[in-house]
Amino acid sequence: MTGASIRLDSVQFSYGSTQMSFNLSVESSDIVAVMGPSGSGKSTLLNLVAGFERPASGSVMIAGRDVSALPPAQRPVSMVFQENNLFAHLTVAQNVGLGRSPSLRLDAADHSDIDRALERTGLAGKQARLPAQLSGGERQRVALARVLVRSQPVLLLDEPFASLGPALRREMLELVRALHAEHGMTVLMVTHHPDDAHALAHRIAFIEEGRVSACADTATMFSENAPESFKAYIGN
Amino acid sequence: MIDRRILAGSIGLAAVALLIGGAFAGLAAEAFHDFGRTLGAIDAYLLRVVRFTVWQAALSTALSVIPALFVARALARHPSFPGRGLILKLFALPLALPAIVAALGILALLGRAGLVSDLMTTLTGSRWQGIYGLSGILIAHVFFNLPLATRLFLQALDTVPSDQWRLGAQLGMGQRASFRFIEWPVLRTALPGVAGLVFMLCITSFTIVLTLGGGPRATTLEVAIYQALRFDFDPARAVTLTVLQIALTAAIVFMLIRLGANMAGDANLSVSPRRPVASGPVERVFSAILIVSALLFVAGPMAAIIVSGLQADLVRLASDPAVHAATLTSLVLALGAAVLSIALSLSLVMARRTLELHRHRNAAPSLLEQLFDTGAGFVLVIPPIVLGAGWFVLMRNTGLVFVVAPLMVVTVNAVMAMPFAIRAIRPAYDAASARHERLAASLGISGINRLRLIDWPVLRRPLFMAMAFAMALSLGDLGVIALFGSDSVQTLPYLLLARMGSYRTADAAGLALFLGIICLLLMTFVDRTGNRT
Numbered sequence: 001m002t003g004a005s006i007r008l009d010s011v012q013f014s015y016g017s018t019q020m021s022f023n024l025s026v027e028s029s030d031i032v033a034v035m036g037p038s039g040s041g042k043s044t045l046l047n048l049v050a051g052f053e054r055p056a057s058g059s060v061m062i063a064g065r066d067v068s069a070l071p072p073a074q075r076p077v078s079m080v081f082q083e084n085n086l087f088a089h090l091t092v093a094q095n096v097g098l099g100r101s102p103s104l105r106l107d108a109a110d111h112s113d114i115d116r117a118l119e120r121t122g123l124a125g126k127q128a129r130l131p132a133q134l135s136g137g138e139r140q141r142v143a144l145a146r147v148l149v150r151s152q153p154v155l156l157l158d159e160p161f162a163s164l165g166p167a168l169r170r171e172m173l174e175l176v177r178a179l180h181a182e183h184g185m186t187v188l189m190v191t192h193h194p195d196d197a198h199a200l201a202h203r204i205a206f207i208e209e210g211r212v213s214a215c216a217d218t219a220t221m222f223s224e225n226a227p228e229s230f231k232a233y234i235g236n
Numbered sequence: 237m238i239d240r241r242i243l244a245g246s247i248g249l250a251a252v253a254l255l256i257g258g259a260f261a262g263l264a265a266e267a268f269h270d271f272g273r274t275l276g277a278i279d280a281y282l283l284r285v286v287r288f289t290v291w292q293a294a295l296s297t298a299l300s301v302i303p304a305l306f307v308a309r310a311l312a313r314h315p316s317f318p319g320r321g322l323i324l325k326l327f328a329l330p331l332a333l334p335a336i337v338a339a340l341g342i343l344a345l346l347g348r349a350g351l352v353s354d355l356m357t358t359l360t361g362s363r364w365q366g367i368y369g370l371s372g373i374l375i376a377h378v379f380f381n382l383p384l385a386t387r388l389f390l391q392a393l394d395t396v397p398s399d400q401w402r403l404g405a406q407l408g409m410g411q412r413a414s415f416r417f418i419e420w421p422v423l424r425t426a427l428p429g430v431a432g433l434v435f436m437l438c439i440t441s442f443t444i445v446l447t448l449g450g451g452p453r454a455t456t457l458e459v460a461i462y463q464a465l466r467f468d469f470d471p472a473r474a475v476t477l478t479v480l481q482i483a484l485t486a487a488i489v490f491m492l493i494r495l496g497a498n499m500a501g502d503a504n505l506s507v508s509p510r511r512p513v514a515s516g517p518v519e520r521v522f523s524a525i526l527i528v529s530a531l532l533f534v535a536g537p538m539a540a541i542i543v544s545g546l547q548a549d550l551v552r553l554a555s556d557p558a559v560h561a562a563t564l565t566s567l568v569l570a571l572g573a574a575v576l577s578i579a580l581s582l583s584l585v586m587a588r589r590t591l592e593l594h595r596h597r598n599a600a601p602s603l604l605e606q607l608f609d610t611g612a613g614f615v616l617v618i619p620p621i622v623l624g625a626g627w628f629v630l631m632r633n634t635g636l637v638f639v640v641a642p643l644m645v646v647t648v649n650a651v652m653a654m655p656f657a658i659r660a661i662r663p664a665y666d667a668a669s670a671r672h673e674r675l676a677a678s679l680g681i682s683g684i685n686r687l688r689l690i691d692w693p694v695l696r697r698p699l700f701m702a703m704a705f706a707m708a709l710s711l712g713d714l715g716v717i718a719l720f721g722s723d724s725v726q727t728l729p730y731l732l733l734a735r736m737g738s739y740r741t742a743d744a745a746g747l748a749l750f751l752g753i754i755c756l757l758l759m760t761f762v763d764r765t766g767n768r769t
Contacts, residue, residue, distance in 0.1 A: 050406060051406075072402070073405060073409075077406070079403075081402075084400055098407050098409075102404075102408045102409040103409070103416075104417075150407075
């Protein structure tokens with residue numbers, strides 16, 4: 001898998017009384033942290049890219065192709081949520097296998113891919129476990145293993161590590177960074193933690209009141225030259 | 237010194253125990269008095285009645301629950317189906333409708349002279365005989381329970397996290413995959429509880445079987461108890477039937493508790509969850525057909541009640557002294573039952589909370605506290621007709637059977653409504669107590685002052701809600717009055733049954749419309765009040 005560019009061109013969307021309008025351009029294989037206050041529209045931005053929400057107007061382009069009208073399954077995108085990434089009644093291997101076939105019709109090659117993905121995410125030997133038998137961190141690893149077998153060029157992370165402790169979170173960020181180094185997918189990651197952005201992101205997109213108010217490389221955003229509102233948001 | 241609240245609760249509990257105990261005493265005395273005849277009542281006919289009771293309940297459950305799975309799924313997959321909110325509201329109505337009114341609606345639609353009888357005659361090619369017997373019972377039970385089961389399943393589907401629907405959409409799950417991985421697991425979890433609840437409702441169904449069942453071939457235990465007492469005057473047989481009925485319901489309640497079923501049967505549904513699902517045109521058409529069929533099935537009898545009720549000579553009915561008397565009797569008895577019900581419930585709630593306050597934080601609740609807590613729940617096991625039958629047998633030699641009729645209706649209906657009343661009152665009382673208990677104690681506010689100044693403002697709403705529910709339940713109940721009713725004490729359902737029995741169908745239809753409207757108004761009030769708290 002390699003990356004794909006993402007482009008949002010004056011994407012209009014209304015959520016309750018909030019009018020949102022997004023413009024954003026992300027290069028192929030980039031890692032962008034999406035930051036901003038609660039309710040500013042970070043998750044909506046990801047949902048628009050994934051296809052869970054449809055824009056009222058404007059276009060969402062992935063790899064130069066307009067995907068605005070495509071249903072989620074036909075977009076070259078994988079997404080990891082903060083929780084509920086796994087079906088509680090399916091084993092780890094089945095949960096990962098769903099990424100290959102949504103009806104779980106898997107052949108030998110699929111099974112070996114699944115085993116490899118689980119091994120890569122540190123879950124070797126846990127194929128037959130049920131999600132309830134895993135820790136929070138392990139459950140998110142399963143979700144990442146599924147991302148690997150799907151091998152889509154765009155990865156969307158919606159605060160996937162927010163409910164993990166600091167050490168585990170660093171570990172998971174490290175894993176995402178390693179997976180990115182191997183596969184080069186484009187990553188959009190919603191986070192509240194400046195540390196996450198520091199550790200992983202090349203660029204930071206700052207969202208305020210339904211708009212991308214700033215987008216610059218991480219170093220700039222954490223320097224004196226950052227926009228005032230962003231400095232106020234991270235509390236420096 | 238014993239706390240007055242505990243005293244009140246103990247009196248309440250004793251009253252409930254007296255009602256249940258008296259019924260059992262009557263049954264036991266009769267059984268011992270004539271043990272041979274009681275045993276002798278177990279004959280081929282009785283076994284046939286037991287078999288039919290279980291068989292009709294099993295069929296009704298299957299016919300209600302299996303279609304409900306698919307209707308609920310269709311409604312879940314199409315959150316913006318036109319009129320979805322209205323359909324869900326309509327699906328809550330059958331539960332609020334007295335069984336006798338529903339039975340009349342079904343007869344008005346599908347009976348021998350029903351609204352569609354000409355159509356059915358043309359379709360089948362022979363004179364339409366109307367639905368009676370097993371088919372009538374099944375249609376009535378499905379009318380009540382299909383919408384109930386649909387709402388409960390939909391509630392289960394609402395618990396699926398939206399992330400999982402989104403995940404399913406992203407992974408490209410089709411119809412079968414999303415059913416298998418997303419919908420079926422939650423439906424399967426809800427299935428035993430819902431099926432158990434429906435089975436329970438069908439096995440204790442009295443009015444439907446009485447009005448739609450046809451003769452000895454379609455009789456259930458409850459109706460056989462009624463016939464043994466009112467027509468054959470055979471108390472020994474009634475006792476045997478009653479014991480069988482209690483054993484049957486106790487076994488089912490035990491199973492339900494093991495399954496952790498929600499005995500309340502109320503569902504809070506989100507009107508329009510955002511739920512991206514892949515749905516092709518075939519699925520959309522199929523779902524629409526499914527939803528519309530269920531809608532017609534539920535709306536048909538209700539429309540028939542209105543149409544046939546309006547065809548009745550309402551002016552003459554309105555000036556009929558028997559109707560006036562029955563309306564007055566019904567309202568007085570229902571009000572009595574409602575007041576008694578909330579008084580008993582409130583006394584148990586207060587006593588339970590008081591005991592909870594007095595014990596050490598981690599100590600286990602005492603037996604008395606547990607009784608205050610769940611004591612009223614036992615009435616769920618004992619159908620009202622059984623309570624009535626016990627007292628009927630006990631009183632039959634005193635010559636007072638028809639004199640105590642009003643008292644029996646009031647007390648039995650009051651106790652029947654208690655589980656609901658307690659559920660409405662207890663959270664409000666406990667919350668208020670948690671906030672005010674110490675303050676009230678430090679200011680020395682207790683007794684009637686406390687009730688008036690501190691508890692009344694928070695309890696007013698749940699109390700009215702419980703009262704309206706108990707009134708609706710009592711107004712529509714035919715179980716106890718069928719046993720104890722007479723020409724001198726008639727309620728609206730009893731009068732309705734009498735008019736049906738004497739083939740004054742138009743009168744019955746007019747009364748059904750009247751009774752249905754009163755009960756629906758009361759239940760709407762309950763619903764509104766419940767949603768605001």
